[in-house]
Amino acid sequence: MIQVIPSIAIRQGRVVKMRKGDPTSEKAYDENPLDLAKRFEDHGIEVVHLVDLDGAEKGTPKNFHVVEAIAGHTDLKIDVTGGIATDGDIAKAYEAGADYITASSIAITDPELFAEWVVTYGREKITLGADVTDIKSKELAFRGWQTKAHKGLYEHVAYFYNRGLKYVKSTDISRDGVLEGPAFDFYADIIKTFPEICVLASGGVRGVDDIKKLNEMGVFAVIFGKAYYEGILHLKDLEQFLIKKEA
Numbered sequence: 001m002i003q004v005i006p007s008i009a010i011r012q013g014r015v016v017k018m019r020k021g022d023p024t025s026e027k028a029y030d031e032n033p034l035d036l037a038k039r040f041e042d043h044g045i046e047v048v049h050l051v052d053l054d055g056a057e058k059g060t061p062k063n064f065h066v067v068e069a070i071a072g073h074t075d076l077k078i079d080v081t082g083g084i085a086t087d088g089d090i091a092k093a094y095e096a097g098a099d100y101i102t103a104s105s106i107a108i109t110d111p112e113l114f115a116e117w118v119v120t121y122g123r124e125k126i127t128l129g130a131d132v133t134d135i136k137s138k139e140l141a142f143r144g145w146q147t148k149a150h151k152g153l154y155e156h157v158a159y160f161y162n163r164g165l166k167y168v169k170s171t172d173i174s175r176d177g178v179l180e181g182p183a184f185d186f187y188a189d190i191i192k193t194f195p196e197i198c199v200l201a202s203g204g205v206r207g208v209d210d211i212k213k214l215n216e217m218g219v220f221a222v223i224f225g226k227a228y229y230e231g232i233l234h235l236k237d238l239e240q241f242l243i244k245k246e247a
Contacts, residue, residue, distance in 0.1 A: 002215035007225035009051040019177040021145035043235040044242040055083025056144035064096040071097020104129030105142040127167040135186040175204035
């Protein structure tokens with residue numbers, strides 16, 4: 001069963017969402033990150049994807065205090081991303097209560113270091129963030145999606161795939177925040193090309209039917225945000241994807 005993971009993106013203390021990674025399109029929501037996390041947990045969600053947008057743009061994490069708050073008041077597992085560039089950043093993330101790390105920029109600027117992390121911290125703890133400007137070119141973007149890497153997705157993933165990588169989170173940036181549906185063929189192709197990789201799909205999710213289709217395709221997890229914040233996707237709708245715990 002596909003894992004459903006809500007995204008909480010933080011910039012300057014606010015929960016926000018953008019269209020296609022464009023900062024000028026940013027919309028803030030009247031939500032407290034901790035209250036959100038508690039709501040997700042109450043509905044059976046087990047993992048949240050916490051995006052430190054300040055950290056992504058600055059190149060160093062800025063919102064570990066949010067991780068600490070969620071870790072201290074819920075039993076959620078936290079996947080944190082945004083600006084993680086050193087072993088010290090990872091240590092601080094774990095100290096704050098993070099369970100997993102998703103890193104993107106460092107994998108482009110220092111692939112050897114990221115490959116070392118997969119070994120040092122374990123392939124269950126480290127996810128490669130590999131986000132593309134569009135599915136046609138498959139060109140990678142990093143630093144909060146504001147910089148093009150001039151490198152293709154497949155050669156990038158292959159480098160780490162051959163070094164033990166297990167998890168890849170990939171976003172079609174052109175679909176992020178626009179509610180036009182995930183790039184299904186794109187994810188199917190990644191799964192076909194790298195059959196032992198667990199793919200986390202992100203971007204474009206409109207509702208339950210999209211998640212059902214991704215599940216049928218064999219996608220490991222789906223990360224959603226805009227559809228929930230806009231009131232289109234309801235947490236109750238997700239119960240069919242959640243493993244019921246014994247009382």
